[in-house]
Amino acid sequence: MAAEQQPQRKKIEATGQMLKIMSDYFYDLNDAADSTTRKVAWCTSVGPAELLRAMGFAVHFPENHAAMLGATRMATDLIPEANTIGYSPDICSYLTADIGAYLKEVSPLAKAYPGIEAPPRPDVLVYNTNQCRDVQDWFSWYAKEFQVPCVGITSPKNFTDVSDILVDDVTRQIEALIPTLEEISGQKLDLLRLRETVSLSRECTELWRQVLETAAAAPAPLSFFDGTIHMGPAVVLRGTRQAVDYYRQLLGELKQRIADGVGAVDGEKHRIYWEGMPVWGRLRQHSELFAGLQASVLVSTYCSSWIFPDFDANQPIRSMAKAYLSLFIVRSDEYKEKYIKGMLEKFQIDGIIYHDAKTCPCNSNSRYGMPQRLEQQTGIPSLVISGDLNDLRCVSDEQTRTNVEAFIEQLEERK
Amino acid sequence: MTQPVYVGLDMGASRTKVVVIDRHGALLGHAVKKSGIDFAATAAHCLDTSLELASADRSDIAAAVATGYGRNNVAFVTENSKTEIGCHAKGCYHSFPAAVTIIDIGGQDNKVIKLDAEGRRDSFKMNRKCAAGTGAFLEEMSSRLDIPLNEMNNLARQATEMIKLGSYCTVFSATEVLENIRHGKPVADIIKGIFYSMIQRVLEMDSLTEKVVLSGGVVAHNPYLVEMAEELIGRPVLIPQFPQFTGALGAALYAREAAEKG
Numbered sequence: 001m002a003a004e005q006q007p008q009r010k011k012i013e014a015t016g017q018m019l020k021i022m023s024d025y026f027y028d029l030n031d032a033a034d035s036t037t038r039k040v041a042w043c044t045s046v047g048p049a050e051l052l053r054a055m056g057f058a059v060h061f062p063e064n065h066a067a068m069l070g071a072t073r074m075a076t077d078l079i080p081e082a083n084t085i086g087y088s089p090d091i092c093s094y095l096t097a098d099i100g101a102y103l104k105e106v107s108p109l110a111k112a113y114p115g116i117e118a119p120p121r122p123d124v125l126v127y128n129t130n131q132c133r134d135v136q137d138w139f140s141w142y143a144k145e146f147q148v149p150c151v152g153i154t155s156p157k158n159f160t161d162v163s164d165i166l167v168d169d170v171t172r173q174i175e176a177l178i179p180t181l182e183e184i185s186g187q188k189l190d191l192l193r194l195r196e197t198v199s200l201s202r203e204c205t206e207l208w209r210q211v212l213e214t215a216a217a218a219p220a221p222l223s224f225f226d227g228t229i230h231m232g233p234a235v236v237l238r239g240t241r242q243a244v245d246y247y248r249q250l251l252g253e254l255k256q257r258i259a260d261g262v263g264a265v266d267g268e269k270h271r272i273y274w275e276g277m278p279v280w281g282r283l284r285q286h287s288e289l290f291a292g293l294q295a296s297v298l299v300s301t302y303c304s305s306w307i308f309p310d311f312d313a314n315q316p317i318r319s320m321a322k323a324y325l326s327l328f329i330v331r332s333d334e335y336k337e338k339y340i341k342g343m344l345e346k347f348q349i350d351g352i353i354y355h356d357a358k359t360c361p362c363n364s365n366s367r368y369g370m371p372q373r374l375e376q377q378t379g380i381p382s383l384v385i386s387g388d389l390n391d392l393r394c395v396s397d398e399q400t401r402t403n404v405e406a407f408i409e410q411l412e413e414r415k
Numbered sequence: 416m417t418q419p420v421y422v423g424l425d426m427g428a429s430r431t432k433v434v435v436i437d438r439h440g441a442l443l444g445h446a447v448k449k450s451g452i453d454f455a456a457t458a459a460h461c462l463d464t465s466l467e468l469a470s471a472d473r474s475d476i477a478a479a480v481a482t483g484y485g486r487n488n489v490a491f492v493t494e495n496s497k498t499e500i501g502c503h504a505k506g507c508y509h510s511f512p513a514a515v516t517i518i519d520i521g522g523q524d525n526k527v528i529k530l531d532a533e534g535r536r537d538s539f540k541m542n543r544k545c546a547a548g549t550g551a552f553l554e555e556m557s558s559r560l561d562i563p564l565n566e567m568n569n570l571a572r573q574a575t576e577m578i579k580l581g582s583y584c585t586v587f588s589a590t591e592v593l594e595n596i597r598h599g600k601p602v603a604d605i606i607k608g609i610f611y612s613m614i615q616r617v618l619e620m621d622s623l624t625e626k627v628v629l630s631g632g633v634v635a636h637n638p639y640l641v642e643m644a645e646e647l648i649g650r651p652v653l654i655p656q657f658p659q660f661t662g663a664l665g666a667a668l669y670a671r672e673a674a675e676k677g
Contacts, residue, residue, distance in 0.1 A: 375538075381537075381538065384540075386543050398484055399524075399541060402484075402498050402499065402500070402541070403541060405498045406498040406499075406500035406501060406536075406539060407539075409497065409498060409500070409501045409536070410535075410536040410538075410539070413535045413536060414535065
């Protein structure tokens with residue numbers, strides 16, 4: 001039998017530091033939940049985390065917990081728990097996995113961090129529907145379960161330009177949250193502290209941008225699969241000094257890789273763009289599948305979604321509104337296509353993989369003709385793979401493998 | 416026999432096919448068998464049968480390439496495996512060297528592959544994780560109706576009308592079939608509807624170019640399906656001489672290429 005190429009996994013040295021700050025973060029959350037003086041807020045990943053941090057809340061991100069459920073392959077067994085209480089297998093598998101985990105009283109945090117049993121009990125849940133409606137349904141369920149308030153931002157959607165009218169709307173919605181949050185936290189919003197938090201968020205996302213853009217080098221020192229792991233601090237520690245310091249360290253290491261000509265994939269022959277969510281339970285397999293074919297999946301919309309150049313300490317709330325509205329997922333296809341075209345050029349991409357995630361329509365951009373339009377405009381071929389972010393019942397490993405191998409064969413023919 | 420031969424093995428989810436060709440690409444031998452659960456034994460059986468037809472033995476094999484779901488489970492191949500998409504493209508282009516759209520209908524999946532005039536792939540699509548439009552759908556319907564697969568073509572030709580099945584889902588389609596039987600609809604009309612549903616699901620997958628090639632085991636064994644496809648597409652389609660062996664032939668052609676490159 002012809003031997004398949006076995007890729008060598010390359011460890012990013014900064015990983016140890018990332019694990020430490022993530023560990024500190026989870027233990028701090030746990031302490032906050034146990035304390036009588038601190039308050040815990042649950043927040044959607046592109047919700048008003050800056051405001052919550054500035055008001056002294058310890059902030060938990062259920063999406064991060066749900067991704068951990070996926071990555072540890074716990075999700076598929078837990079999703080049916082939520083299905084049985086009326087949450088369909090066709091809706092967000094972050095929601096169903098997370099609620100399922102709560103119902104079964106299990107959490108990947110318990111295994112990773114001795115002493116932590118579960119996510120911290122919330123005092124308030126704060127959403128932003130810029131990602132989808134599911135986050136609101138998700139948080140509303142917990143609000144009822146914990147008998148705590150659930151407040152949020154109902155975001156405009158599918159627009160091309162982030163106009164002043166839209167920014168005004170979301171600014172007012174953020175401002176309207178403040179009295180409720182002040183009452184729960186027991187402290188007045190300190191504008192200076194908010195400016196400082198927004199400034200740190202800006203710095204964090206700027207460094208995260210630089211980290212991701214190192215992949216423009218050939219060979220790319222960082223893969224999409226690395227990115228999904230190392231984006232943790234950009235999601236849960238946005239607005240903190242720890243995240244800023246961490247990305248400085250990671251950036252230094254990646255710059256050194258570029259200087260040394262070290263690629264994330266040995267013998268990089270094909271440069272691939274990943275559009276859509278990762279399949280969390282298959283990160284390693286997918287990473288090895290592509291690396292074995294000397295294909296470097298080096299850039300993605302998903303990891304790049306936590307870059308917010310609009311944060312501005314001089315206009316903290318308005319700039320937060322602008323940043324949350326600038327998110328890729330909430331924009332029109334016209335904007336998305338322009339954005340992806342720019343990325344294809346910047347990162348010298350040979351092919352695009354669209355992950356059509358069964359339970360995440362908002363993050364599946366292959367359903368309204370985008371692959372065909374972009375291919376027509378750029379000549380860059382694409383492949384749509386069916387799967388899911390968390391529900392492995394929707395994933396066929398053999399179909400994925402055959403599709404990916406055939407796609408790389410197709411790219412080979414064009415070289 | 417002293418001339419070198421090239422072997423292509425297509426280990427599909429349903430059937431295993433082996434093709435033996437000479438240096439000119441001429442077909443010397445072929446064999447097909449249910450893949451079953453012992454892939455290695457099935458592959459060996461097909462190899463030996465096709466070598467016997469080719470008046471060759473294993474020592475004559477200059478190169479062998481495997482494709483299909485079991486492509487990485489075969490001991491006698493000498494080169495890197497290729498995907499069935501690549502092999503179907505190669506096999507079809509060998510028969511029809513032109514820009515074509517290939518529709519391959521297999522036991523468990525189907526593919527729509529577009530080739531340019533040089534035989535390079537422009538794009539391909541596989542069915543989603545669903546039996547719609549595959550041989551598995553036909554097998555399920557045959558079982559539900561208790562009518563052997565090989566009788567379905569003739570029965571469909573006797574239809575005076577067609578009962579359309581509206582569902583993607585094989586289970587829902589089976590329910591529709593049973594409902595029509597309950598309402599006393601003629602079996603022939605129902606079977607025509609089954610064929611229609613199947614080919615329609617495949618044609619929905621992608622647009623077609625001017626020339627269309629149909630390949631795969633389901634095409635080989637269901638001439639009525641081909642007639643219906645032509646009716647729906649509105650023009651004649653191209654069929655390779657051995658549609659079920661197109662993937663195996665492509666693998667054998669890859670083997671020949673690899674041997675020539677040394």
